[in-house]
Amino acid sequence: MKPWGNDERCSDHWADAAQLLKTDGGRLACRDRSDLAVEFAYPATLYTKQAANSDMPQPRKTLKATVQWQNLLNLIVLETTMLGAFERRLDPFPPDEVPPPPEGLARFLWACTRGARGYILAFALLSAGVSIYEAWLFSFLGQVVDLLSTWKAGGDAAAQETRVLWGMGIVMATSVALVALRTMVQHQILAINLPLRLRWDFHRLMLRQSLSFFSDEFSGRVTTKVMQTALAVRDVLFTLIEIAPGIGVYFIAIIALAGGFALKLMLPFIAWILLFGLAMLYFVPRLGKVGQEQANARSSMTGRISDAYTNITTVKLFSHSNREAHFARAAMEDFKQTGFRQMRLVSQFEIVNQALVVALIMAAGGYALWLWHQGEVGAGAVAAITAMALRINGMSHWIMWQMTSLFESIGTVQDGMATLTRGPKVQDAPDAGVLVTSGGAVTFDNVSFNYNGERQVLDGLSLNIRPGEKIGLVGRSGAGKSTLINLLLRFYDVDNGEIRIDGQDIAHVTQDSLRSAIGMVTQDTSLLHRSIRDNIAYGRPDASDAQIRSAAASAQADEFISQLSDRQGHSGYDTLVGERGIKLSGGQRQRVAIARVMLKNAPILLLDEATSALDSEVEVAIQESLDEMMQGKTVIAIAHRLSTIAAMDRLIVMDDGRIIEQGTHTELLAKNGIYARLWHHQSGGFLGEDRGVAEGMDQV
Secondary structure, eight states: OOOOTTOTTSOGGGGGGTTTSEETTTEEOOOOOHHHHTTOOOHHHHSOHHHHTSSSOOOOTTSOHHHHHHHHHHHHHHHTSHHHHHHTSSOSSOSSOOOOOOSSHHHHHHHHTTTTHHHHHHHHHHHHHHHHHHHHHHHHHHHHHHHHHTOOSSTTHHHHHHHHHHHHHHHHHHHHHHHHHHHIIIIIIIITHHHHHHHHHHHHHHHTSOHHHHHHSOHHHHHHHHHHHHHHHHHHHHHHHIIIIIIHHHHHHHHHHHHHHOGGGHHHHHHHHHHHHHHHHHHHHHHHHHHHHHHHHHHHHHHHHHHHHHTHHHHHHTTOHHHHHHHHHHHHHHHHHHHHHHHHHHHHHHHHHHHHHHHHHHHHHHHHHHHHHTTSSOHHHHHHHHHHHHHHHHHHHHHHHHHHHHHHHHHHHHHHHHHHTOOOSSOOOTTOBOOOOSSOOEEEEEEEEOSTTOSOSEEEEEEEEOTTOEEEEEOOTTSSHHHHHHHHTTSSOOSEEEEEETTEEGGGBOHHHHHHTEEEEOSSOOBOSSBHHHHHHTTOTTOOHHHHHHHHHHTTOHHHHTTOBOTTSOBGGGOBOOTBTTTSOHHHHHHHHHHHHHHHOOSEEEEESTTTTSOHHHHHHHHHHHHHHHTTSEEEEEOSSGGGTTTSSEEEEEETTEEEEEEOHHHHHHHTSHHHHHHHHOBTTBOOOOTTSOTTOOOO
16 A cells, blocks of 8 residues: 655644654655544644644644554554555555547456456466365365274374374464465555556546536546445455456366266265256346346435435425435335345345255265275265355355345446446647647637537537737526627537637647636535635645735634634634535625636636626625736626626627627617627616526526
8 A cells, every 4th residue: 555655635743653654765654544533633633733833743632642542553553564565565555647448348347456466366376276285284184083983092002192293283284374374465555456446447537527427427426436336346356356367276186186086976066056057047137136236226226315414404404304305215125126026036046056065064974984884985085075056055055145146246346337438528639739828819710519419508609808908798587698708618528610829729728727727616616525725725725824814814714713613613714614605694705716716827717607696785895806906808798687898808798609789888879789789688786587598498
């Protein structure tokens, strides 16, 4: 497992142990372990600002020193054992990005083993070795029984005793060595690191997805697939390795060892394997099908529950808690039915399997006794054959449950594949370079666009915006204003035409460099469930605390931020804002978003109803800071309240995806066209509705 090194997440109060735990070039190896995470959290949570600047950080009073040092001692012991060395063999966070895995179960699983195939092969070989050892153990038991049955006092008794003791020693040493190696490969290298590595890769794949992807998927479902598919892949691989090489080699060894006593003794085991194989051929495909159905039902159930929680405000507003409960119950009923179908098959398989293993024990044990009575085999053969049959009894039940679990995991993997194998619709071109901005000129050249093959939202639109020019987009909902913004940000690719910034086609620059050059404040402001400081610093992660506070003050946010606190004991800029910033009012969220964009200080500024959630007094106070921020920048603003954009250099009036008027506020009023009618129709500064708005259009 890769050490975290000097990562800020590593609690400062571990610094005194750094000298004891030098690994990887002198970096402190912090382990992602739940038992440690309870007492050791992020530095900002544990220490005061004064302690953070001291040479020896002091924990807050809430930490118990005894537990702290006990956990620290556990970490020291862990790092100085072989287990710690094995845990660091597989890096769960490789820096290189991977393409979406291919479709098809086998190809998907193969892609998921990237970087771990050597360890998986070692696990398979060690599992096979353990199986051979277990089978040989029964043979050794038979030899011991034969030896004891012919034991004679005196003479070579001492030699016989020595041979038995040596054999027992070899058995014990072999057992411990094989199981220890297999356990360390399975548990220390693969069990945690492999699914964590897959989650890391899947999460980065999802972050690269286009905006349209998340419009079509429940966020809860995507999260579930990222988390559960990784675990399911691990379980599928582990089960296949334990069943295929492990059990396969075991059965072959059992037959060979039985034949070593007498070839006739192979017959009961061969017959059982054939009958058990036929039972598998009948039940396995059916378990696979119901496993897929169960995974789909589970995904639907999770999505419905998550959707209700995500939109809990709407649920409460319309008093639909019972409706949502019954909506989720319908999905739970489907999941229950698939579970019952699975358990019916499992019960039938269990009954058939029990009948087969009882027949095997009776046949193998009875046949061995008959051969012993005939003098063809010794007592050791009877003991070994009976022990083998009894071992198969337990193993067959284990195989049955493993197969049930296997197909449940395969169903989860197949359900996740539908999401995780999809590549992003918007991708960087192979020749994409970094956007270089000089003045911030923006050109829309004959741009056409539609969503999902529906009617054109933009139809041959052309617009030239000069460097540093401030323009306002005007039009009713559905006119194409926000679509124009989304295309400039390259959330979607144009169907026809070209968009250029300072002469560079945005389709041939990297998306990261494009969006780094653009700052945007949206009407529907969403914040991350982190601290106020983290949310403002999202605009410029390397900003100092003074710069963050300055941006907040310019956005008229410093005063209310200083009065915030949360249940975790944070206050001020360290206050957690809740999911999507739900703990803040709409106006507070918008001020934090404005501060974030001010801190980013990008050359192109997009304002989509940027002050719609602010009261008039705060808006007036912020406007001066906004005007100052807009100096020297290219600005595109959208507002239904025309008074907020009337002073722009140029107003662009859009309707049905086309530009129908443009000019200054005064010029457009003089034309007495659509803009003038919109201006006069305003009530309280907002656009009135118009029958010409296309029915069914979403706001775009």
